[in-house]
Amino acid sequence: MYPKEFQNSLLLLEQAREKNIAFQPDRMTASEKEALLSSYHPDYKKSEFRTLGIGVNKGELLPIELCDILEAHSRITPDDVDLHKIDYDVDVLIIGGGGAGSSAAIEAHNAGASTMIVTKLRIGDANTMMAEGGIQAADKPNDSPAIHFIDAFGGGHFAAKRNLLAKLVTDAPEAIRWLDSLGVEFDKTQDGTMITTHGGGTS
Amino acid sequence: MQTTVTVYLFGKPYQVPSDLTIMCAMEYAGYQLVRGCGCRNGFCGACATIYRIQGQKELKTCLACQTKVEEGMYIATLPFFPLVKEVYDINTVNATEAVMMQLYPEIYACIGCNACTKSCTQSLNVMQYIAYAQRGEFDKCAEESFDCVMCGVCSSRCPAGISHPQVAMLARRINGKYLAPKSTHLEDRVEEIQTGSFRELIEALMNKPIDEMKELYNTRNIET
Numbered sequence: 001m002y003p004k005e006f007q008n009s010l011l012l013l014e015q016a017r018e019k020n021i022a023f024q025p026d027r028m029t030a031s032e033k034e035a036l037l038s039s040y041h042p043d044y045k046k047s048e049f050r051t052l053g054i055g056v057n058k059g060e061l062l063p064i065e066l067c068d069i070l071e072a073h074s075r076i077t078p079d080d081v082d083l084h085k086i087d088y089d090v091d092v093l094i095i096g097g098g099g100a101g102s103s104a105a106i107e108a109h110n111a112g113a114s115t116m117i118v119t120k121l122r123i124g125d126a127n128t129m130m131a132e133g134g135i136q137a138a139d140k141p142n143d144s145p146a147i148h149f150i151d152a153f154g155g156g157h158f159a160a161k162r163n164l165l166a167k168l169v170t171d172a173p174e175a176i177r178w179l180d181s182l183g184v185e186f187d188k189t190q191d192g193t194m195i196t197t198h199g200g201g202t203s
Numbered sequence: 204m205q206t207t208v209t210v211y212l213f214g215k216p217y218q219v220p221s222d223l224t225i226m227c228a229m230e231y232a233g234y235q236l237v238r239g240c241g242c243r244n245g246f247c248g249a250c251a252t253i254y255r256i257q258g259q260k261e262l263k264t265c266l267a268c269q270t271k272v273e274e275g276m277y278i279a280t281l282p283f284f285p286l287v288k289e290v291y292d293i294n295t296v297n298a299t300e301a302v303m304m305q306l307y308p309e310i311y312a313c314i315g316c317n318a319c320t321k322s323c324t325q326s327l328n329v330m331q332y333i334a335y336a337q338r339g340e341f342d343k344c345a346e347e348s349f350d351c352v353m354c355g356v357c358s359s360r361c362p363a364g365i366s367h368p369q370v371a372m373l374a375r376r377i378n379g380k381y382l383a384p385k386s387t388h389l390e391d392r393v394e395e396i397q398t399g400s401f402r403e404l405i406e407a408l409m410n411k412p413i414d415e416m417k418e419l420y421n422t423r424n425i426e427t
Contacts (some may be wrong), residue, residue: 035231121241121249122283132244139392147423154420157403158413166405173370173392180386183293183376185345192384196426203425 090116099127134197135179137172137203145169147203155201208274211257225252225267225278239282248352251281251324251360254307264322284355286366291373298381300339305346307370312363319357319367325350329357329367336370342382344374384413 002010028036037044042063049061053071063090092108094101097119108115117123138148148169153160176194180186187195206221211226222249226240228427232236241247250267267280289306291361296302303310310333328347335344348371395401408416 027425030417053381100328116324121238125241125247125249127242130242130244132246139386141387141388141391144404145396145401147406148407150416150419151406153408153416154423158416158420162409166409170396170401170405171332173396175390177389177393180389181294181380183378183380184382185349185375185379188384188386190384192386193388194386198426200364 027039036112051080088116090114092116093118095119096120096126097123099128101126134199135176136199136202138169139173139176139194144173148172149203208272208279208398210272210276212237212278214277219272221272221274223272225254225265225270225272225276228272229267229278229280237415239267239280243268246352248324248354249282251284251354251359252278252355253281253356254278263323264360266324266352266354267325281355281359284359286353286358286369288366288369289373289420293380296377298377299342302377303336303339303370304371306373307366308334309363309365310370313337313365314336314363316362316366318362319358319365322356324354324356324362325352332371332374333365336374341374341377344371345378348375365390 005047013093034044039045042048048063050064052058052062052067054058055070057070068178091113092104094104094108094115094117096166097117101117102123105115105117119126122126136148138145146169148163152165153162154171156165176186189195207218208221209216210225211217212232212234215267217228223231225233226236226243229236235396238252241249245266245268248266252265252267254263254265255261255277256263257277264306264398287307291306297305297355313325313330313333315330317330319333320327320331323329331346332344335347348368351368351371351373353368354369358365361367366400366426411419
């Protein structure tokens with residue numbers, strides 16, 4: 001059922017399986033990671049960046065694709081936009097109808113604001129519902145918001161605003177409880193313990 | 204040489220490479236997909252599609268991003284299907300068997316034709332999960348319907364006018380909120396945070412020099 005190239009590839013995999021099962025990879029050190037990433041990862045390779053030619057960030061080294069977008073002609077013709085005639089006037093405009101956008105809309109609405117979501121497809125046709133693997137919050141006895149803080153700070157290249165990150169990690173368990181109360185189905189054992197699945201960057 | 208097939212998009216024939224998905228074939232033919240195209244990976248359910256192979260009687264359904272073109276495919280897309288979503292407040296909803304009678308009574312008009320199951324793009328046993336919903340077995344309905352991507356194809360085929368994905372969504376929410384076991388560790392943790400149990404630990408991280416933060420991160424204990 002697979003094409004010939006796939007079958008050859010599968011054969012190689014099967015031949016290497018015993019060796020692969022026996023292999024126990026060590027965790028890489030920070031410098032080993034850095035070396036690997038700077039050789040192969042587009043976010044790290046120097047050749048994937050160039051200097052932006054225009055705009056407020058002119059002169060900054062940015063990913064080539066981002067430069068291309070920022071330097072391209074706008075898809076909006078300014079003459080087509082007449083701000084004297086406003087089609088919708090709301091207190092809170094939310095761009096995107098995934099988990100974050102929908103949560104924001106619920107909270108804004110509950111707080112009495114007139115609220116509108118703009119989203120490409122239906123509400124929920126977004127990355128949240130494709131990210132089925134899990135959601136991060138330090139809600140187990142062997143975990144702590146401080147550990148979550150360190151994970152996220154390192155995962156974010158040590159660039160995060162720490163007061164925002166502190167809010168994220170200390171609000172996270174309550175956010176999970178809120179979702180649980182709305183009927184979101186989390187994987188749980190019989191006694192209600194949530195099942196931990198490690199994702200990238202967690203510890 | 205690249206082999207091609209003839210497909211009919213909204214009735215008009217196009218020669219397209221035979222290894223394309225229906226979605227890619229539409230773009231190959233010059234359609235710019237604004238609606239009816241989302242994740243392109245079979246998860247968002249935005250690209251429900253109905254087709255018939257020339258010369259065959261059976262009407263088939265699929266997601267356009269997950270299905271290869273075939274010779275003589277007559278294709279119509281279903282970028283939106285008018286499902287009925289009843290408004291309810293999950294906090295006050297009557298989480299018993301009667302709720303379905305109140306909100307989605309049409310499920311009791313199911314004639315058992317099984318067209319929903321046969322049309323499901325995710326190969327779910329749709330008629331079975333509707334049967335569970337009818338009987339108020341919301342945990343089973345939730346389990347049986349869990350992989351639904353809400354493409355709406357089942358509802359497009361239903362002679363009883365049932366909005367299967369929305370019925371299942373209600374069952375899953377009732378299951379999540381009222382039937383699944385409570386997570387006491389979650390309650391405990393929220394309580395601990397509210398009483399300030401982690402304030403000192405977090406405070407200690409707020410002004411730590413970057414090098415020390417890097418050291419903490421790079422030497423942290425990672426569960427396996």
